[in-house]
Each structure stands twice: as C-alpha cells, then as structure tokens.
Amino acid sequence: MELPIFNKEFGGKRPRWEELTPEQQKQWTKDMATYAAMIEIMDEGIGKLVEAIKRKGMYENTVFLFLSDNGATDEGGYLGQLMSDLSNTPYRSYKKWVFQGGTSTPFILTYGDKRKNRMEGQVCRQPAHIIDILPTCMALGQAVYPERFGHADLPGRSLLPAAEGKPVEERTLYFEHQSSCGIIDGHWKLVKANRNMQWELIDLDKDPFETNDLAGQYPEKVEELEAKWIEWANTHKVFPLENRTWTERINFYKQKNPDQRGEN
Numbered sequence: 348m349e350l351p352i353f354n355k356e357f358g359g360k361r362p363r364w365e366e367l368t369p370e371q372q373k374q375w376t377k378d379m380a381t382y383a384a385m386i387e388i389m390d391e392g393i394g395k396l397v398e399a400i401k402r403k404g405m406y407e408n409t410v411f412l413f414l415s416d417n418g419a420t421d422e423g424g425y426l427g428q429l430m431s432d433l434s435n436t437p438y439r440s441y442k443k444w445v446f447q448g449g450t451s452t453p454f455i456l457t458y459g460d461k462r463k464n465r466m467e468g469q470v471c472r473q474p475a476h477i478i479d480i481l482p483t484c485m486a487l488g489q490a491v492y493p494e495r496f497g498h499a500d501l502p503g504r505s506l507l508p509a510a511e512g513k514p515v516e517e518r519t520l521y522f523e524h525q526s527s528c529g530i531i532d533g534h535w536k537l538v539k540a541n542r543n544m545q546w547e548l549i550d551l552d553k554d555p556f557e558t559n560d561l562a563g564q565y566p567e568k569v570e571e572l573e574a575k576w577i578e579w580a581n582t583h584k585v586f587p588l589e590n591r592t593w594t595e596r597i598n599f600y601k602q603k604n605p606d607q608r609g610e611n
C-alpha cells in the first residue's frame with residue numbers, strides 16, 4: 348500500500364529538508380536527539396522495573412501492559428508540527444483531532460510467564476480502545492464489576508481473547524474531543540475535524556490513512572453512522588460541542604465547578 352504525503356497541513360506544500368534554514372535544521376536535529384534520549388531513558392527504566400520484579404520473585408505472576416500516548420501534537424510552532432507529522436506518519440492529523448493520526452497508539456500486552464504468550468512476536472490488527480484496559484485488567488484479576496455504580500454499563504471489552512489469537516467481540520467505537528467527532532463501525536469510519544466541518548466517510552480497509560472521502564458516494568451510510576453517533580452523544584453527555592480551546596475549557600469548567608476533588 349502506497350504511503351500518503353499530507354500537504355494540506357502545510358499550506359499545500361510540505362517542505363523538504365533542504366528548504367529549511369540552517370537554524371531550523373540545527374534546532375530540529377537537537378530536538379529529535381532529545382526525543383531519542385527520552386525514549387532511551389524510558390526503555391532503560393522499564394528494564395530496571397522488570398529486573399526488580401524478577402528479584403522479588405514476582406515476574407512469572409506479572410502481566411505487562413504498555414501503550415504510548417495517543418497521537419503526537421502539532422503544538423510547538425512550525426518545527427513542532429514537522430516533528431509531530433513525522434511521529435504520526437503515515438496516519439493523518441495530530442493529537443486533538445480524532446483522525447487516525449490523533450487517536451492511534453501502539454499497545455503491548457505480555458505475560459512474565461512465557462507459556463501464556465501465545466501470540467509472542469505477532470502483531471494483532473484488531474481495533475481496540477483505551478476503554479478496554481479496565482475490563483482487560485478485571486479479566487486478568489478475575490474481578491467482577493459492581494452492579495450498583497454510576498457507570499455500571501462498562502463500555503469496554505477484555506482484550507485477552509486477542510492475546511490468545513481469538514477475535515475480540517465486535518462493537519462500534521465512538522469519539523469526541525474538543526468537537527472533533529468520529530465513529531468506527533466495522534470497516535467504515537465517519538469523522539470530522541470539528542463541529543463546523545462536514546463529515547467525511549472513510550473505508551478503513553482500503554484507506555487506513557483517511558485520504559479518500561466517500562461521503563458523496565454513500566450518503567445513506569453517512570446518515571446511518573451520524574444517527575448512531577448522535578444517539579451516543581445524547582446518552583453520554585457529549586453535547587454541547589464547543590469552540591473553546593483546551594485551556595479555555597479547563598478554566599471555564601474549573602470556575603463553574605470549583606470542587607475538583609470529587610469529595611462532594
């Protein structure tokens with residue numbers, strides 16, 4: 348599959364390395380070297396943690412879950428956007444938006460007891476969501492979610508079947524972040540950058556990089572998925588969608604709800 352080049356985010360023309368000024372090249376090199384050092388230090392820290400668990404005799408009774416934050420951010424000026432674009436390649440867009448570049452993240456699940464690693468070294472391409480982490484941990488601990496609780500309708504699914512090479516129960520996934528909206532239902536994805544933009548319809552099987560909007564070809568599918576998303580939004584306190592920036596939203600709701608400790 349040919350990898351796309353996203354020029355729209357750069358005013359229609361992505362810059363070449365040679366087109367950057369010497370100062371920009373120097374700064375980018377320094378920033379990427381710093382980033383690489385952070386990754387190396389993190390990797391070393393994880394290694395120390397694993398060794399400590401082994402020394403305590405807990406290794407074979409431990410399950411390791413690792414995932415990175417979703418989507419690199421385009422904050423930090425022009426070079427920041429270039430670095431974010433590189434980190435998210437080949438996916439579209441950045442953190443904050445619910446295109447694949449803003450929501451995708453690698454995830455690793457491995458057992459200390461290697462006999463349980465039935466998918467060792469293999470890549471699972473089944474879609475999953477952060478909401479699946481809690482049900483997965485509960486399944487590992489054989490815990491039961493309380494029936495009487497404010498969120499008794501736990502939406503996630505255990506990912507343990509995927510770790511055994513089995514399919515995870517199919518479901519529809521919903522997204523909203525700072526009025527960027529999306530829904531994934533099977534191989535179809537309906538997505539828009541913000542509340543003021545039109546929906547885009549993507550066939551993820553054929554176009555995982557979200558370059559070809561099929562909304563004009565399949566208006567009935569757009570209407571169907573939009574209705575599902577609106578029903579979800581109405582039942583999950585998503586509305587009203589706002590134009591406030593992230594900082595503005597934080598400050599607004601802190602003033603509206605000064606008790607942020609959840610004690611009352």
